[in-house]
Amino acid sequence: MRVERVLLKDHTTLGVGGPAELWTVETREELRRATEAPYRVLGNGSNLLVRDEGVPERVIRLAGEFQAYDLRGWVGAGALLPLLVQEAARAGLSGLEGLLGIPAQVGGAVRMNAGTRFGEMADALEAVEVYHEGRFQVYLPEELGFGYRTSRLPPGGIVTRVRLRLRERPLEEIQRRLAEVDAARKGQPKRKSAGCAFKNPPGQSAGRLIDEGGFKGLRVGDAMVSPEHGNFIVNLGRATAKDVLELLRRIQEELPLELEWEVWP
Incomplete structure (x- = not known):
């Protein structure tokens, strides 16, 4: 088992997120030990937005026999x-x-x-x-x-x-x-992102609604609503979670969309 202090921006596909204690476990016994205190589980870091403050809980990543x-x-x-x-x-x-x-x-x-x-x-x-x-x-x-x-x-x-x-x-x-x-899937952006930000409402496309709302290309800091696909927010290089959250807020202020991402904490 490896325990280290990390910045979660280096472990998420969107490339944002603050500090946490990362526990990489390789066996069932290590998993038992890692879950003896409050924890969260980190997969590949997609579909996830971690705030800039990071998280106080242990963050568990499965490796070894779990791979x-x-x-x-x-x-x-x-x-x-x-x-x-x-x-x-x-x-x-x-x-x-x-x-x-x-x-x-x-x-x-x-x-x-x-x-x-x-x-x-x-x-x-x-x-x-x-x-x-x-x-x-x-x-x-x-x-x-x-x-x-x-x-x-x-x-x-x-x-x-x-x-x-x-x-x-x-x-x-x-x-x-x-x-x-x-x-x-060819129209999806190649820049850093966490995947689709919002769930599709019944019978509708979240990306199309965002496009029709004029949000494509909207930017806060280095976070931007992708010009290629409206349901993706991309990191142009140095985006923070605060930037991304502000984009999400502006979209949801105008459109009744439910977030698909998980947000920590």
């Missing part, structure tokens, strides 16, 4: 989703194609039911193991209340591994599906 995976067996929650999408395709296993391009670890993708219009994480799950109050318990997907960018994991529960629901398919079929998903 190991067997596509036909258990997959660690610390495994990278983009890697699994590609590995499954090479193995002729279908079920993850709709998650192409999501820069998450498996645990974070389960917690928020990450997805695109082509599919969600819940669609690919057969079972989920969760560590909660000193016990490792296995749940079926239907027990975890998955919805649009949400789940009902036990409070404080940590996803530790999953079994995926994958099916053998011809490689050409899988590649066609991946190409279709990739083509649909």
Whole structure:
């Protein structure tokens, strides 16, 4: 186990966030020890906005045995989703194609039911193991209340591994599906971001609403509403959480949009 004082801006895809004590755990026993005090769990740092003041709790990151995976067996929650999408395709296993391009670890993708219009994480799950109050318990997907960018994991529960629901398919079929998903994501910005900032209202597109509201290109400090896709806020280099929060405030002042990101604290 490694414990270090870090700036979370160096551990999030948006590149903002203040100080925290980062506990990198590699075994189940280390996870037990790390959760003996108040904690938060950090995945790949996407879909997350950390305030400039940082967080007082321990921040736990899963590594070691939690990154190991067997596509036909258990997959660690610390495994990278983009890697699994590609590995499954090479193995002729279908079920993850709709998650192409999501820069998450498996645990974070389960917690928020990450997805695109082509599919969600819940669609690919057969079972989920969760560590909660000193016990490792296995749940079926239907027990975890998955919805649009949400789940009902036990409070404080940590996803530790999953079994995926994958099916053998011809490689050409899988590649066609991946190409279709990739083509649909071409308009997304390449600069630092945390992914889509807002949930899509029923039957509508948050990005389109932001575009129609004239917010594209709006800038506060080094934080900017992407000119390429209105539902992305990008870091031009030295953005702070304060800059990003002000952009979010201005948008929500005019539009009834629900934030998709998690905000710490």
